[in-house]
């Protein structure tokens with residue numbers, strides 16, 4: 001028992017020494033433009049609730065209504081005790097939103113990545129991932145047992161090299177045991193806010209006969225017509241075999257999804273272990289997500305997106321960051337040193353502004369940063385306050 005405690009203490013002391021120790025901060029309010037921590041109110045630039053839907057009346061009402069009709073819990077896996085109507089309504093709404101034949105929802109985006117990737121590739125296959133993809137994709141790739149190749153972030157030449165190698169392997173395989181080559185990338189990267197060159201990636205995947213999965217966690221609700229995502233904005237949705245994302249960011253609720261062909265969804269319903277062997281999410285979450293999708297596509301959604309883009313671009317032009325065509329809501333202020341990032345976040349908190357310090361293993365060692373995220377609920381004054389505070393603190 002003692003050696004167990006000693007071992008953990010030792011690891012935690014190590015983390016503290018490297019400024020990598022993390023702790024939870026209890027929030028006593030809803031997520032929103034302001035959050036309350038320890039009796040103090042903070043201006044919040046930390047959330048992925050980009051459109052401010054997490055505490056929108058329409059989502060709350062949908063969740064309450066679902067609880068009243070369907071109860072608090074789901075009972076079992078959807079394949080065991082029957083599949084509650086709110087999940088079917090959600091999947092129909094998602095498929096319409098993403099203009100795909102079908103959709104399948106999971107308890108989280110993390111579970112969606114794990115379930116889909118492990119169902120689709122195995123030890124004889126090759127999975128090629130961008131260096132900066134989210135941990136859930138890395139974990140899924142490892143769990144799948146496939147051969148993993150990592151291409152330099154958004155580097156098409158490196159991707160082509162990896163695909164050439166995989167293609168050779170595939171051609172050497174027997175007809176019966178054909179090797180599958182599978183590319184996974186994000187559309188908007190979670191910690192840098194930059195975009196993947198999806199059109200060019202699609203050209204390469206077609207050239208080398210690979211399949212493509214795109215994680216739109218930070219683009220769904222924000223880019224494309226009615227917030228359909230970056231693939232829609234670039235007109236390439238139909239060439240992506242597997243579209244993945246979360247219901248927990250711009251859509252304001254919780255859960256993960258895969259959108260694609262009816263065949264893909266039938267396959268995953270039978271083979272995605274994180275779907276099959278897990279209790280269905282609470283019906284309230286599904287109902288809230290359906291309301292979030294509806295709102296994202298409405299004229300209200302259009303004005304929320306306009307405000308979000310205005311906030312992010314006000315900030316970016318003030319700090320002299322290049323304004324790309326793809327204006328994401330994520331702005332990293334890279335400080336490098338872990339201790340520096342932690343100290344900067346602490347100083348901001350002392351001024352009642354909440355911005356998270358992002359460190360290893362979320363980003364590479366020595367690439368620690370403040371990750372500023374904007375939402376549609378921020379005002380011009382909020383952005384000005386953040387800028388003034390940053391200017392005074394981080395010279």
Ligand SMILES: *Cc1c(COP(=O)(O)O)cnc(C)c1O
Nearest residue numbers: 108109110134190217246248255
């Ligand atoms: C947040 C995130 C996920 C995971 O989604 P959850 O619903 O939070 O589990 C997956 N991919 C990316 C890129 C993310 O940022």
